[in-house]
Amino acid sequence: MTPARWFRLGVGLLFVVVPAWALFSRLDAIWNGHPAYPTTLLLTVAVGLALVATAFPPWRRDPEPDGAPWEQDHTPAAQRVAPTAATKHRGRRIAGRVVIAVLAVVWVGVLGWLRPFTAGPDALAALHSDRAVAVIDHPTSIEFIPAVPAPTRVGLVFSPGARVDSRASAALLRPAAEAGYLVVILKEPFGLAITQVGQSAGPIADHPEITHWAVGGHSLGGVSAARFAADHLDTVDGLLLWASFPDGDMSADDTLQVESIFGSNDLLATPADIERSKSKLPPDSTYTEIHGGVHSFFGDYGEQPGDGQPSISQEDASAQISAATVAFLDRVGAGVPVG
Numbered sequence: 001m002t003p004a005r006w007f008r009l010g011v012g013l014l015f016v017v018v019p020a021w022a023l024f025s026r027l028d029a030i031w032n033g034h035p036a037y038p039t040t041l042l043l044t045v046a047v048g049l050a051l052v053a054t055a056f057p058p059w060r061r062d063p064e065p066d067g068a069p070w071e072q073d074h075t076p077a078a079q080r081v082a083p084t085a086a087t088k089h090r091g092r093r094i095a096g097r098v099v100i101a102v103l104a105v106v107w108v109g110v111l112g113w114l115r116p117f118t119a120g121p122d123a124l125a126a127l128h129s130d131r132a133v134a135v136i137d138h139p140t141s142i143e144f145i146p147a148v149p150a151p152t153r154v155g156l157v158f159s160p161g162a163r164v165d166s167r168a169s170a171a172l173l174r175p176a177a178e179a180g181y182l183v184v185i186l187k188e189p190f191g192l193a194i195t196q197v198g199q200s201a202g203p204i205a206d207h208p209e210i211t212h213w214a215v216g217g218h219s220l221g222g223v224s225a226a227r228f229a230a231d232h233l234d235t236v237d238g239l240l241l242w243a244s245f246p247d248g249d250m251s252a253d254d255t256l257q258v259e260s261i262f263g264s265n266d267l268l269a270t271p272a273d274i275e276r277s278k279s280k281l282p283p284d285s286t287y288t289e290i291h292g293g294v295h296s297f298f299g300d301y302g303e304q305p306g307d308g309q310p311s312i313s314q315e316d317a318s319a320q321i322s323a324a325t326v327a328f329l330d331r332v333g334a335g336v337p338v339g
Contacts, residue, residue: 015048150180216240263293
């Protein structure tokens, strides 16, 4: 085969192997998440298969003996007398292939990195409907609808952390639905809430019966929720931060009730980070420290690289996080200042 065909074969295999590995190693989490990621993986595999197919010449005749049309030298034969020009042309082709190869590696590297942390058994067990809560799985969200709504209609739209299975926070948030509050967990595009900050607007528009809304999130999901809250103060009454903090100044938003829950042993959103973020939040914001808690305790998805070591059981930490969340929604519904 020509160098051009070997190049297409290499890129094609890269586009097939890495996305297929990402898909099948996290199939359940990916298939139950936002459709953007699996669609992108499958399209990349399709492009890879096409490149592999075109790398092999047909049985009888190679229609591109000199490579693809865009790689061929269309200079008339009479003008192909300068070796220097030919050398420059080959140099440009090699440089072009190097650039394409680098971009291909970066592309599949990002796709592989986006593989989500998979929800654990406790989270999956919380996804069943019963007499207290109806669970509805939508393509881009999961709704927990209480059978008996609280007297004051309060809803929470929640954004999971980066690359975390949306279902991983189900066990922590279900108690809020059991207390009478509508809870909507977003399935974020590519597992990154920051890719669609306005996604919370969808569930809010779908439930006009809700009179008080809070938005919240874990880690990067909390950053996204804070941005949304800052831009929708006419709609959002509360902001719930799990091991997170805003990336902008919200200290003047005195109508917004804020609850920040964090772990003392968290090394990804450290207590020092939370302390520094206080100047960016309204003065009457409240803070709940989970003593001994870590970043990955704000969901059921296993250990997370770079996190700290817990000195409390995940069961105890989960109970505290859920209780603080329900208490916060109680205050949002009552219109009571948090401080």
